[in-house]
Amino acid sequence: MTMPSTTATSGNFGNLCGNKTGLIPDDNDPHCYYSCLCLVLASLASSRRLICAYNRLAEARADYGQFSVSDIDPNLCTHLAYASADIKDNKLAPVDVGDVQQYIDFNALKESNPKLKTLLIVGGTTFDKKKFSSMVQTKENRAEFIDSAVKLLRTMKFDGLILDWQYPGGPGSQPQDKQRFTELCKEFRNAFEADGIARGEDRLILSASVAAERAIIDASYEVEQIAEHLDFIVVRAFDFHGPWENVTGHHSPLYTGPQDTGDNIYSNADSAMSYWRDQGAPAEKLNMGIGAFGQAFTLASDSTAVGAPARGPAEEGCYTGKEGFWATYEICIYLEGVEIQRISGQRDPFAETQNQWVGFDDKTSLTAKANYLNEKGYGGAFVWSLDLDDFKGEFCEQGENPFIRQLHDLLVPGFPQSAITTPTPNYKNTHNYPNYNTHNYPNYNTHNHPNYNNTHNYNIYNTHNHPNYNNTHNHPNYNNTHNHPNYNTHNYNYPNYNNTYNYPNYNNTYNYPNYNSTYNYPNYNNTHNYPNYNSTHNYNIHNYSNYNNTHNYNIYNNNHNYQI
Structure with missing residues (x-):
């Protein structure tokens, strides 16, 4: 389409x-x-930004949905953000051992575009919030985390960090965490500045991904204080509505719609960006979060309008495999030949097909958002995520990466040729790793992954078998067109995985004397066993039923109704 x-x-x-x-x-x-x-x-x-996230989980998708670091175009975005890292024993750490090589490959993209900046995200929607809350409890814990972050970022050649805590002072944390998050930002900034001076290099970049809903903003952030310490801020303006609600709604409208009443008049990108600015965050530091996806509903009546009754999420995307969540390229598949409608008086698109309703962004709405950012003097945009664009140009008939390319052309049209860079003394020499293999990891095998294949058991992908896919979505030639007879043939067989990443002196080089014991995964297979992979993204885990009583945010449930 x-x-x-x-x-x-x-x-x-x-x-x-x-x-x-x-x-x-x-x-x-x-x-x-x-x-x-x-x-x-x-x-x-x-100096405007276009920050694009790379989702490490996309590499495990099947067929056309599989996306790896090698699929990234390093010339479209000013910043690339790797999602995501973990917190283990108050230290910043890879989620698993396979991320180490991905970090190396990810940062090697700067060889093709030296003006590119790479960032590491820690946290996220499904991240265990208690890890953040525990880490910020004491100054000593925070110092340990910050020190480990500096070491990991410098060793792996990242340019900075994005803190994605959802959300300080909210469920899974303590009320005092709002103030502790401010302290964390301040201490991070001081440590990054000291590290940059000591190395004679550019200071590491510090950013945060923050809420767009006013109730959460008030509960979680000391806006003016954290903005002082952060280099830029990502406002998550792409989850205002979704299939957790009982009526349809666009997940990322630019302005208030005619159907919005009560607190829903604030559920739009303009309101979120303006509120952060009015609370003391400089406009040039604010970046609008934009999703390269659609939130999809199953309709409960004949109405197809915004605000129509819904009875839960739409069917899962044929490649992303998550109910009610469709990548840009999946939307192109499902809506081929379908009439696109727009919210009255706005440019935000939505459509209905086979009783499935989806709101999304297209070139028209992206143009409106980019023009808005330019006119208001905001810093730029953040896109979640690279793998959700039509990255191979297979489905939308607009070439490769049409979603992100549209934003690139409107926000950073001259990048990378016109990017302004500030050289730092001895940057190349100080980052010269001629003996990169001397990062030897002699006990890498002690991570005890003899059955690595079982560890990342993706057998559940068999449940994504769509034998009647053609009948359901009325795409009679779907299977023949994309020829997926061996959908389950993504056999992630890494028999020599340990030998491939042979790092003999890991412990000594990175001075982690107890690395193996700290990160010993004797039950690694069970830990990462995904027998019910689809349930990972089950919205039931976002149960905020007692949120009002605990933190006295009376409008929270009314605004966002996460009861399902």
Whole structure:
């Protein structure tokens, strides 16, 4: 399906100014009052961000849904963010041993684009919030975490960190965690500055992914204080509505819609961005979170409008495998030949097919959002995630990465050629790893993964077998077109996995004397056994039924109704 497109127009201040110099207004050129103003505006445009997340779990998907580091185009986004890392014993750590090689490959993308910045995300929607809460309890715990983060980021050549705690002071944490999160940001910033000075290198970047809902913002963040310490902030403006609710709603509308009443008038990107700004966060530090996906519902009546009765999530995406969650390319598959509708008076699209309702973003709505960010002077956008775009150009008939490319062309059109960089002394030499193999990990095998294949047992992918897929979605040639007769043939057989990543002196090099005992996974297979893989994303785990009583946020359940 070819989605509607909108051509954006923007002023080229350099051409408008021509060869004029000085500070004298040109009465004949209303677009350019001062030549210096033009230069300032051009500089602001070149410093805008497009941050794109890489979801490590996408590598385990089958067939066309499988996405790995090698599929990333390093020239589309100003920042790439690896999602995600873990907290183990108050230390920043990889989720599992396979991430070490992925970190190396991920950061090697900067060899193709030296202007690219890479970040590591810690936390996320399904992350155990208690790990954050435990880590921030004491100054000593925080110092241990920060020290481990500096070591891991520098060793793996990341440029910075995104804290994705959902949410300080909320379920799974303590009320005091709101203030402790501020302290964590402050201490991180001080440590990053000291490390940069000591190394004679660029300081590591510090960012946070934060809530977009006003009730959570008030409960979780000291906005002005954390904004002082963070280099930029990602506002998660892409989960305002979803199939956990009993009526349809667009998950990421730009403005208030005609159907919005009560507190729902705040459930939109403009309201979220404005609230963060009005609470003291500088506009240039704020980045709008945009999802390259749709939230999909199963309708409960004949109505197909926004606000129509719904009875739960739509069917799972044929590649992503999660009910009610469709990647951009899956939306192109399902909506082929279907009429696209838009919220009255807005550009946010939605559609219905076979009793399945989905709200999403397309070129028209992305253009509106990009123009909004440019006009308001915000820092840029964050996209979740690279693997959800039509990264191979197989389905949407718009070439590779049409979703992210649209944002690139509107927000950072000259990147990477026009990016402004500040060189730091001896950067290349200080990061020179000519003997990279001397990071030897002699006891790598002591992570006890003799049955690595069983550890990441993806046998449940058999349950994604869609023998009647053609009948359900009325795509008679689906199987023949994409030829998936061996859907289950993604046999993740790594018989020599330990030999492949042979790091003989791991403990000595990284000075982790108890690394093996600390991260000993004797029951690793059971820990990461995914017999019910689909239940991982079960929205029931976000049960906020007692949230009001505990933290006295009376409007929380009314706004977001997570009871299911």
